Amino acid sequence: MATPKLDVTKLDLYAILAVDENATEKEIVKSYRKQALKWHPDKNPDNPEAVEVFHKLSKALEILTDAPARVAYDKIQKAKKAAEKRHKELDSKRKKLKEDLELRENAAQSQKDLDVTVKKNFQAEIERLRKEGSKLLQKEQELLQEELRKTTEAKKRVEEEETITPKLKIRWKAKKGDESNGGYSYSVLHTMFSKYGDVLNLLVSSKKNGSAILELSSQYAAQIAVENETGLPENPLTLTWLEGQSPPLGSAAASEVHSRQGDSENRADDDRFTLPNDTKAERGDNWTSYQSSTEKDYESLVLMKMRQAQERQRLIEQMKKEDEDT
Template sequence: MENMSTELEDLVKLNLYDLLQVSCTAGNKEIQSAYRKKALSCHPDKNPDNPEAVKLFQQLSKALEILTDGPARTAYDKVLKAKKAHELRNAELDSKRRKLKKDLETREKAAREEEFGSVDPAKTLQEEIERLRKEGSKLLEEEQELLRKHMQKKEAVFSEEEKRKRLKIKWKAEKADPLNGGYTYEFLHKVFNKYGEVSCLIISSKKNGSGLVEFLLPTAAQLAYENESGLSSNPIQLSWIPSNQGSNERFQQESYVSPKDSETVKAEGVLTSKDYESIVLMKLRQSEERKQIIEEMMKNQDTI
């Protein structure tokens, strides 16, 4: 194996079976399942700024490619077997016999040729890897496409759940009414917080009787939508905000004031609809929620 390429040396040192955490007798289905489980956690789309994760994903892909191809796996197993035999013999050498290592390597080469034939198994593996590179691995492409679709599906579910967290609020209030129909930020926050944690509450600063509320959980928003009517003397009307783009056309023309997010209020004391979208999107992309998605994907990977 003295003529190994750098890539081949790395593959043998790595031990593809250990990388996937499967036995050397594992079948293709077990290998594919192990690949999916590991590849989901280090997929480049989930780790764009982590070169180590990208490197691991590439190693996993190479492991899947070689170990699910019959000729390539056979060649790899022979190289691995020869390596282990070499390590075992070296471990048995004492200090005096190490001086005869060169002679031992010569005998080892002869023994290898007797067991595997005159063709170096490392060379055979190199040829199989080149063949796979030229032909392309259909199985690897299919697995990676499944991973992409799986993540896209999870992202779609995530986005749909986020839509169910935000409600538009309307109530009767005269334009010049300083009490805004009896609804203040503090009062509305107390009203909605009984259904679940309120992550964002915004009251229009240009039009009395109008606002937006976002809950931490969709279930809290659903409860509020179904049960809350506000003051009996001046009921509120709740409606869903249809998309992640923020509010409807009317709200896109307005500004908002939110004491809870006062650090983002501009010098004149109002938030534009663009500022509101930034606040919402920031909350949607919190790292903890991302971790929950990845954990769920890991639990369900066998159902792909």
């Protein structure tokens, strides 16, 4: 990272770190951590000022936590303050007596010589720090990078967890060869579970009666379905979790899943998993309506369809395997 060249003698390092001149090393480090987290360039990619501020913070920590460098810096700052005070006095005295002005100018020259000496000593300490480096500064910056990395990883894990959709295994009694499949067709099941939320995928086995896999759009919707849906009174359903089981629901969550969000279909034919023809037509209508929707842009819609297609294929393969094992 390129850093601007700084004239440290013109900076108030204590003000940069927001500490007083008598601050201990512990107080200086604590303040640095707070300011560095706020101004780190990785957290402020669109703010060019952050690079300069972060560099000043680092330089302030480097100098004020090194005893010889801090002493030299304090001397030059003390000399500057004395010079400012002297100049003010000279301005007022200049109006009074010429002799007094000459005396003070001589004193100023002496002080200037002293300032040059102090500044040279301070620059020598700065050069020493540049060559040796500050171990404390390096350690603090490594800790800062580690904290930023953990924050980024935690955010990524949360985003990945939010993409998981719940899947349920549905079973009911149905004799082999029963064309009614125990009273549960694709349309019956779809209507039955649509009241809980969007049905992303519904796969009814065409070889093994009494079995289906359901994917809902919301963890809460799936939890409500598991806790409340019993199916037809004469042929109850049994629901079990395949993936994405959620914690018990509160009243706010229940309110959310009972609101109807609309259907989202993504179906594909398979030699052992079939859907009604009218469902394919509905899928085309849904696709047209999605294209005209102002709530979702085209890229988001395509990504959603691709994800649903991949998930559906995985569920098909899963049901095939279960049928073969039984």
